[in-house]
Amino acid sequence: RPVWHGGRRVGFVTSGGFGYTIGxxxxxxxxxxxxxxxxxxxxxxxxxxxxxxxxxxxxxYDPQGKAMRQ
Numbered sequence: 001r002p003v004w005h006g007g008r009r010v011g012f013v014t015s016g017g018f019g020y021t022i023g024x025x026x027x028x029x030x031x032x033x034x035x036x037x038x039x040x041x042x043x044x045x046x047x048x049x050x051x052x053x054x055x056x057x058x059x060x061y062d063p064q065g066k067a068m069r070q
Contacts, residue, residue: 001046011029
């Protein structure tokens with residue numbers, strides 16, 4: 001799926017899904033360097049509906065499972 005910024009395609013989603021431990025949808029995407037900065041506002045289409053997205057600094061991955069044990 002394409003990733004958009006101001007009507008311009010700047011990348012594409014390689015995978016995505018719902019992160020149950022963080023309560024949000026997450027996606028892994030390849031985007032142009034100019035749009036890869038933390039906090040950059042983007043958009044993606046999910047099931048034909050344009051949704052807002054933003055670049056985050058680090059993966060929300062929780063390798064020790066600490067979030068599940070709280």
